[in-house]
Amino acid sequence: MVWRLQSDRNQLQILLLRLLCLLPTGLHVRSVDLNRSTDNITVRQGDTAVLRCNIEDRSSKVAWLNRSGIIFAGQDKWSLDPRVELDKRSVLEYSLRIQKVDVFDEGLYTCTVQTQHHTKTTQVYLIVQVPPKISNIxxxxxxxxxxxxxxxxxxxxxxxxxxxxxxxxxxxxxxxxxxxxxxxxxxxxxxxxxxxxxxxxxxxxxxxxxxxxxxxYPPIITESKSIEAFAGKQAYLRCEASAEPKPDFEWYKDDTRIFRLSSAQGLEIKNMGNRSTLMVANVTEEHYGNYTCVAANKLGVTNTSLYLYKRVIPTKPIPAKERGSNAHFKQKGPGTAIVDNGSSNLAASLWLMVTALVCLICKC
The missing domain is CATH 2.60.40.10 (Immunoglobulins)
Structure with a gap:
């Protein structure tokens, strides 16, 4: 099948050459070099291709053909393609220039030169390369x-x-x-x-x-922490969850739901992406206790418990150096206690001795 296709192509070329008077009618077909080796030229899509062909003298009859037919016969252009033109850099050159080459230009091109003595053909196979292009993703x-x-x-x-x-x-x-x-x-x-x-x-x-x-995926709690807070101060309970789509948060105090803005209770909920914060504006005794953070999306729900503890100011202890080893309390007025040391005992003893001595002198 391939041999027959090649044979038919050769016969077509011979017919065209005879129509152009490039191949004399009496010339035996075997003497025409139509089966010579083919040169390959590779061009990227959009570039210009130049197919080289040289002639022996100015009197030579020349033509360019491709699989579709005649492109040039001598100086006469048979092709209607404006991209195609002759490239004659010298009087003995008969090259073909194709601008903005595309895929449909790929194929076999034949340059035929008829001299007074013989017919010579030059075959060039044009290969068009195309850059990669993602057409569907x-x-x-x-x-x-x-x-x-x-x-x-x-x-x-x-x-x-x-x-x-x-x-x-x-x-x-x-x-x-x-x-x-x-x-x-x-x-x-x-x-x-x-x-x-x-x-x-x-x-x-x-x-x-x-x-x-x-x-x-359903939510999972990634961060939560119980805290301590002073009465009368602000406090923040934070809860963070990982989920897709983003989770919705709810807060509960024991079994009672806390709404986003509970001004009467001094509570406010702020949600930002995967994090929710419960703010207590002014901590009172009723705010201490157990809180529950609930995170949910369409795939599931999860929760965690947090505690708001009461923070107590510790009593400041009296340093040992101020108490002394023999420290004791001495009343100074009703309900008043002061700290005294060993020197107070000595002063009291001396005072008693002086008082007793005064009494003895008076009796005398």
Missing amino acids: SADITVNEGSNVTLVCIANGRPDPIITWRHLNPTAREFEGEEEYLDIQGITREQSGKYECKAANEVASADVKQVRVTVN
């Missing part, structure tokens, strides 16, 4: 944890581009193999994020696109 998706996920990345190019996938997490894991499809079995929350598809060949820089995968 999965849209951003949201799935529940444990689901199976398939990502698709279709790319075109010549030669065929190599496709690789990479998960853009902190470790930037690259998946093994070169596949248009990336299958993830039982996806986990750690596998959420952006996935990068890269299509590469040697023609130009790789084409890169991304798809985001969001993994839904």
Whole structure:
């Protein structure tokens, strides 16, 4: 089949050459060099291709042909394509220039030169390379944890581009193999994020696109802490949860729900993303006790208990150096106690002795 196709192509070329008077009618077909080796020229899509052909003298009859027919016969242009023109840098050159080459230009081109003695042909096979281009990639998706996920990345190019996938997490894991499809079995929350598809060949820089995968999972409490607070001061109870989608928070005091703005109770709830804060503006005795933080989304609910403890100012102890080893209390007025030391006992004894001596003198 291939041999017959080549034979038919040769017969067509011979017919065209005879129509152009480049091949005399009486010339035996075998004497025409139509089966000579073919030169290849590789051009990137959008560039300019120059197909070289040289002639022996100015009287030579020349023509360019391709699989579709005649392009140039001598100086006459038969093609209607404005991108095609002759490239004559010298009188003995009959090259063909094709601007903004595209894929449909690829194929076999024949330059035929007829001299007074023989007919010579030059064949050039034009190869068009195409930079890689991602034509289709999965849209951003949201799935529940444990689901199976398939990502698709279709790319075109010549030669065929190599496709690789990479998960853009902190470790930037690259998946093994070169596949248009990336299958993830039982996806986990750690596998959420952006996935990068890269299509590469040697023609130009790789084409890169991304798809985001969001993994839904029920909330779990990641941070909570009980605190102590003074009466009359502000206090904050904080609760943080990890979840996708973002969790909704509720607070309870014992079994009673606290609403976001409970001015009468001096309480206020502030939610920011994955964190919720319960503020007590002015702590009173009724505020101390057990609180419950509840985090919920469409996949589940969880809770944790926090305590608001009463903080007491400790009594300041009397330093030992001020008390002394023989310290005792001495009354000085009603209900008053003062601290005295051993020197007070000596003074009292001397006072008693002086008083007794005065009494004896008076009796005399």
